[in-house]
Amino acid sequence: MTYTATSTSTALEVPAAPTVGYWAGVWRRLRRDPVSLICAAILLALIFCAIFAPWLGFADPYTGSMIARLKPIGTPGHILGTDELGRDMLARLIYGGRLTLFLGITPVVAAFVIGTSLGLIAGYVGGWVNSMIMRVTDIFFAFPSVLLAIAISGALGAGVVNSLVSLTIVFIPPITRVAESVTASVRKLDYVDAARASGAGNFTIVRVQVLGNVLGPIFVYATSLTSVCMIISAGLSFLGLGVKPPEPEWGLMLNTLRTAIYINPWVAALPGMMIFITSLCLNLLSDGLRSAMNVRQ
Amino acid sequence: MSANKTITTAPSLADIGGPRQPLITAKDLTCHFPVRAGILAPKKVVRAVDGIDFTIAKGETLGVVGESGCGKSTTARLLIGLVPITGGKIIYDGQELNADLSLRDLRRGVQMVFQDSFASLNPRMTIEETIAFGPKVNGVPQAEALAIARDLLDRIGLDPARFAGRYPHELSGGQRQRVNIGRALAMRPRLLILDEAVSALDKSVEAQVLNLLEDLRRDFDLTYMFISHDLNVVRFISDRLMVMYLGEVVEVGPAEALYHKQAHPYTAALFSAMPSMDPDARTQVPPLAGDPPNPIDPPSGCRFHTRCPLAKSVCSSLKPRAITLNEGHQVACHLHDPASGYEEVAA
Numbered sequence: 001m002t003y004t005a006t007s008t009s010t011a012l013e014v015p016a017a018p019t020v021g022y023w024a025g026v027w028r029r030l031r032r033d034p035v036s037l038i039c040a041a042i043l044l045a046l047i048f049c050a051i052f053a054p055w056l057g058f059a060d061p062y063t064g065s066m067i068a069r070l071k072p073i074g075t076p077g078h079i080l081g082t083d084e085l086g087r088d089m090l091a092r093l094i095y096g097g098r099l100t101l102f103l104g105i106t107p108v109v110a111a112f113v114i115g116t117s118l119g120l121i122a123g124y125v126g127g128w129v130n131s132m133i134m135r136v137t138d139i140f141f142a143f144p145s146v147l148l149a150i151a152i153s154g155a156l157g158a159g160v161v162n163s164l165v166s167l168t169i170v171f172i173p174p175i176t177r178v179a180e181s182v183t184a185s186v187r188k189l190d191y192v193d194a195a196r197a198s199g200a201g202n203f204t205i206v207r208v209q210v211l212g213n214v215l216g217p218i219f220v221y222a223t224s225l226t227s228v229c230m231i232i233s234a235g236l237s238f239l240g241l242g243v244k245p246p247e248p249e250w251g252l253m254l255n256t257l258r259t260a261i262y263i264n265p266w267v268a269a270l271p272g273m274m275i276f277i278t279s280l281c282l283n284l285l286s287d288g289l290r291s292a293m294n295v296r297q
Numbered sequence: 298m299s300a301n302k303t304i305t306t307a308p309s310l311a312d313i314g315g316p317r318q319p320l321i322t323a324k325d326l327t328c329h330f331p332v333r334a335g336i337l338a339p340k341k342v343v344r345a346v347d348g349i350d351f352t353i354a355k356g357e358t359l360g361v362v363g364e365s366g367c368g369k370s371t372t373a374r375l376l377i378g379l380v381p382i383t384g385g386k387i388i389y390d391g392q393e394l395n396a397d398l399s400l401r402d403l404r405r406g407v408q409m410v411f412q413d414s415f416a417s418l419n420p421r422m423t424i425e426e427t428i429a430f431g432p433k434v435n436g437v438p439q440a441e442a443l444a445i446a447r448d449l450l451d452r453i454g455l456d457p458a459r460f461a462g463r464y465p466h467e468l469s470g471g472q473r474q475r476v477n478i479g480r481a482l483a484m485r486p487r488l489l490i491l492d493e494a495v496s497a498l499d500k501s502v503e504a505q506v507l508n509l510l511e512d513l514r515r516d517f518d519l520t521y522m523f524i525s526h527d528l529n530v531v532r533f534i535s536d537r538l539m540v541m542y543l544g545e546v547v548e549v550g551p552a553e554a555l556y557h558k559q560a561h562p563y564t565a566a567l568f569s570a571m572p573s574m575d576p577d578a579r580t581q582v583p584p585l586a587g588d589p590p591n592p593i594d595p596p597s598g599c600r601f602h603t604r605c606p607l608a609k610s611v612c613s614s615l616k617p618r619a620i621t622l623n624e625g626h627q628v629a630c631h632l633h634d635p636a637s638g639y640e641e642v643a644a
Binding site for chain 1: 374377378379401404405408409411412413416417418419420421422427430431434435464477480481483484
């Protein structure tokens, strides 16, 4: 086959007309949404603090003082007070963010990759492949996610890696289900038929025509799962199945400070507040992203 | 602007049989979709296309008309292999599909423009990427494929400098449909199937696109299969007309002749339902009562007998044969078949 285009000389020299790409449009709409912007700023600040905690001049989160136990918020030297072992709460909250965010985001990212692949295969191939993948995910849906995470973590034993694995397994089925339904609806569209009619193979069609149109909704859904994941991982730590003391982690801190709730309730509530703020920001941001990405002019 | 420009993209499949050999011959073409109401319910089939025969000559435009659900679109999708063939043969320029010709090769010769101009364009690809996709998956290097796309954009009346980098949602319906035509032409097909391709457009835009199609047919030496429910449009563009009812062909004939004199009662009903510009010729009575019967369980004999004003007892028992009335005018109706026994039976 020889292909030649005789008009290249004239057509190719013309610069492409300025046009608004998809992501530029999403960003433009997101910029007009103050709630999403504030949430994004809070999350970015949290992530920044978590990553650069050792260089930001916080107190050591591991060294406590027996005389300075459970100091209230506003104590000089300990702006957010101290915990039951006299450790600086601000430092522990910041350092706790490292593990908590890591445990909240990593399983969702892993589940996003695996679940999207499974959902794409199920949704695009259809037939008995679809039935097999989707019925297996249905089995996982029979268990409440918290219970499933506890069961898997319990079976694997306590520890950070094991809770990562169990949380990943918990989040694969919901992401697979969303990916499958989005893929199945995109697959029916005429542009996929047109691509088939041009002789493209299935792999090319999925990569070029389908993937870009399904990733957005799945990504938004996964963002909303991050807060759930953080809460469940905090729950695992609370139950002693995740992070072990003395590591700072919000769920674990909530557990150990539980006994101090009558002595110094505000300090005891701080880790819970952090979990609340972070998951609220994640949920609001994913809502904002959802509406910003919902383009159908 | 560039009428004298020539493009050489993929060489279309070479002409084999000469101008007298039909480009497409369908023989007893059948497409049944299995449906199941429940796990324990018996398997049933939707007889979407049920044994149809037709030919499309090189360079002609075959109009296909009929009610919704009569199998027009399924016939089109059969011809480019988007739905599996249950039975029968498709012969492309003398070569039988799956015997002498692979589906991949057939798709180089046959392309399709879909009705929904938005759903048939990937919203995340620029229109030049969309047009270049077909050549690219057939082995054309990226730069050349984009050059082909820009050249085609020019040919379909969209200035490449302004439009090449745009996304589908930045175009109007008519412009999007032009892009769909360009995408189909990038494969250098010989048969272009237009499945309700202009039905969703405004009347003025529709006329522009129809004129574009006329120009392209001349320039690219195309054959059209034009599916529509708008009889005026079909009359304007078609050389021959094929009327379908419930998965079967009831009448085929030259468009202009059929427009003036219809042989099949169903065709007559279709044409009498056409809105008229003459207020005195307004139709007061609906020409046909009710909905078409269910294609899962089609009526016995002539499938139209349940709604036919001229039906007699023979119509419900005997399946009509295709009768040739004049050169190229065929009809499947007992009314025109002296051997059917229609005349002898009292109504």
